[in-house]
Structures are given as C-alpha cells and as structure tokens.
Amino acid sequence: MNQTFQASATLADGGSAKISTRGLDVFYGTKQALFGIDLEIPRNQVTALIGASGCGKSSFLRSINRMNDTVPEARVRGKVLLDGEDVYDPKVDVVELRARVGMVFQKANPFPKSIFENVAYGPRIHGMARSKAELGDIVIGSLRRAGLYDEVKDRLGDRGTSLSGGQQQRLCIARAIATRPEVLLMDEPASALDPIATAVIEELIDELRRNYTIVIVTHSMQQAARVSQRTAFFHQGRLVEEGPTEQIFSLPRHKRTEDYITGKVG
Template identity: 70%
Template sequence: MNSMVQLDSATAIAAAAAVAGNPVKIVAQGVNVYYGEKHALRDVDLDIQERAVTALIGPSGCGKSTFLRCLNRMNDTIPACRVTGRIAMDDQDIYDPQLDVVQLRARVGMVFQKPNPFPKSIFENVAYGPRIHGLARNKAELEEIVAISLKRAGLFDEVKDRLGDSGTSLSGGQQQRLCIARAIAVSPEVILMDEPCSALDPIATAKIEELIDELRENFTIVIVTHSMQQAARVSQRTAFFHLGVLVEIGITSDIFTTPKDRRTQDYITGRFG
C-alpha cells in the first residue's frame, strides 16, 4: 500500500523496542460515553503502556478527544455526559465514587489544544499546583520545583531572567511549554495532550515534539493529534478511532505500514477523513 506517512526501518525498530517490555499503566474496558442521547464512544477496550507515547488518531468527531477526557474524568464537568465501563490506572478504578478526583487530576495532567497560561507570572503559573498540593515545605523548595519543571519543559533558559513577567507575554510555543511545565510540576504519572501543536507554527511544533520524546522517559503520554505525520514522529503506539469505535491499536509503524483493518488503511492513505 502507498501510505501517506513514511517510516524508516530504524524508526520502526526503535518504536517496537521502546514498548516491548513496558508494563500497562491504564486499562480501559468496555468504555461507552453518552452526551445526552448521543452515543459518542462504543465499547472501547484499550491498554496504555507506561513510559510510552500513545497517539489517538482519526477524523474529527470520531471520539478520540472524548476518550482522552475520560482518563482524568474531565467529562465529569459536562452535565449531560455519562460514562460506563471500567478505566483503571495501576489496577485502581478511576471512576470509583470514593476516589478523590482532585488527586486523580494531579496524577493525570492535561495539556490543551490552545495554550492557556494563568493570568499570573511565569513563576506563579508553575508554582500554583505544587503550592495547592503542599509539595513544597518552604520557598526554596518551591523555587527548585519551578526551576526543574521549566528545565524539563525546555523553557528555563529562555525565561530564567524574567520569571516575574506574565505567562501571557510569552510566544504561543513558549506558552504551551509553560503549560507543560505547569502540568509536570505536580509530578504526574500520566500526561494527556489534546492536539498540543495545532495552534503552533512549525518551529514551535518541532520543539514540542522533541520535548514529548524526552518526557516519555519519565511519563506515560497520551496525545490526540490530527497530524498522522506527528503521530508517526512522536508515538510508539497508535490507536485509530472512527465513528466512536476504536478500530485498531498497535505499534505505530505497523498501523501506518501494515494496518489490519481496511478502515485504517483508507484513513491513512487519504481515502476519507
């Protein structure tokens, strides 16, 4: 088949090796999501491996962002939304009524499509989470957490002399890295990214993609993307959604070169989507 996305053999081998021995971090079983009468997700079974990037691809409205928001219960904020089935992280049901949702969202961070820094200083944007979760005993510890988070987000050298400036004064790409720094400052185990580069130029996108590749050494990452090229570059596993159904999940190189389902092949070769 003539795929739109080219993967060299070294990339394919590296991707397969990257996830071969990784344990499963999140298990979704029989997940259905309803928005009122609309059945948005149907019987999704999906394992997400630890310390790997899982890309969710598919046409607009196919359910990939809906599934992503299930993983930290963001759908709870939508009154008409109902979720059934089971999603467990480290064998704990995240929809258990006894579970503290605030703590869950500290463990499962979220980076949105459009950069959304708080109207506070760069320092306060990153310090906010650690402060409210009591992760620093004093000012020195808080400053250390902020510096480390900005370094991990690849932003520290660019902003170290203006931490008092507003986060909204940064460029779009810098704002998105600031939001990533804010997400990782509370030491999450999982980072969810909903089209994190769609509002960015190619240079800023490349920086975010490099950052994602570095972060997966310490975090489990799930990314929704409309760019199949991006999925091929940053992920080790790819899941293809269509009309609310998880059609196929597998090693990224396999999905793009030898998909098992005709619908996957039609999508990645541009026949629909």
C-alpha cells in the first residue's frame, strides 16, 4: 500500500520541541519500517505513540536514543534532533546520549544485582558520584522519584528480581532516571502488569513529566488518553496524524485515525 499521509509537525502552542525528526526513514535490511517521519515532541509533556502492531511505533522510539544501532541490519536515514542537535552526527557519544535519553522496556528487566546496585549502575559508570554517600543519595532520590523507596528501603540489598512485577518496572524506571536524563522513552511499560500496578505506573508517569519529556508506546488507547498530552498515530510505517490527545481522540482529521480509534480497523 503506497498511500501517502500529510501530518503536521507544528506545535499548536508555538513552543519549542525537545525532540524533532525530519524525514526519518528506518530500514531493517531491505525492509523499510518508517517512511519520512516528521514529528515534533514538546518538552515536559507525555507524547503517546499509537497504532497497530508492526506500524513502526517501537522503531521510532528506538531511533531517538539509537537503540536501533544494536540491530545488525538496521539503517537510519534523515534527522533526529535533540535540542536541535542531530543524534546521528558522527561526533555524538552514544553512551552520553543514552544517559540523556533513558529507556524503559515492555518487560521489566532488572539486573541480577541488588536493588541498590540496579539503580547505582548508571551513575557509577558515568562517574556521577564523588563518594559512596553521594552515590547513596542518588540511589535513594531515584527510588523516591519512582515511587518505590518506601516499599524497599529496608531491603536495598535484596535482588531486584525478588520484587513483584510492578515493583520491578518501577525499579527499572528508577534505574533509568538515576543518570538524570532529559527524556524518558517507555515501550509499553505497563503491558505485562495487572490493573493495580498499571494505575501506579500511570500516576508515576504523570508526576515524572514535570521534570522529563516522555515518549510512550502503548497498545492501549485508553492508556494513551489517560496519560498523554499529545498523541501520534502510525500506520504501516507512516505518521498519519498527531496533535493534542483530546483532539486526536474526539475529532481526528483522518478517517484512518477515526477507524482505528473506534475499533473499525486494527
């Protein structure tokens, strides 16, 4: 299908974008996963990426912090700008980029280490703490911001894998924010959780957006409506439309968006 869509890349409030993509194409070998994506992601808001499985949401997300670099046949063309600087510029330090752009995956993946060491890992390798006490402050502060500290403060030496599924996901969020990133990428962070744990994660996302720019891939349109301020709808590797979440869900400009949101098509 070669249908072409036009999607606005202008922020309605005129504010500057934290992340911008320009003509972003992503390939896996000979298969093209994204086609010419132009998208503006505003600061300190939650932008939800929605669309059917295989539509390019995760490929887009992973292009922001160059996680696609880890896929042998992946190739990216176009620009991904973080504060106006192209993250694919050869001069960019990928390790530093991933400290600025943290990522939380669909399945909680705590390291086989203690709760403390899970969170301390990033600050330690980035040399962020000058002393053991300073490292401890970073760990405790990150656990607090992830809403987990009160539940684990008496067992920081226990393995991260001993926690419940929802707690493990919050531990991974604490680990991601411990390096003091500017952006948090979340790839279906609550899809494996029960409704109570999902509600906790959603409340946490709402709190975190005060300090972070958040981009979330979600298969749940209800979740997108609850947690995001802006929504982008992808279809077969193309951006159909994007805009304020309320407008996308109540008055979409494209029929394909309306059909997807109303469940007429998957």
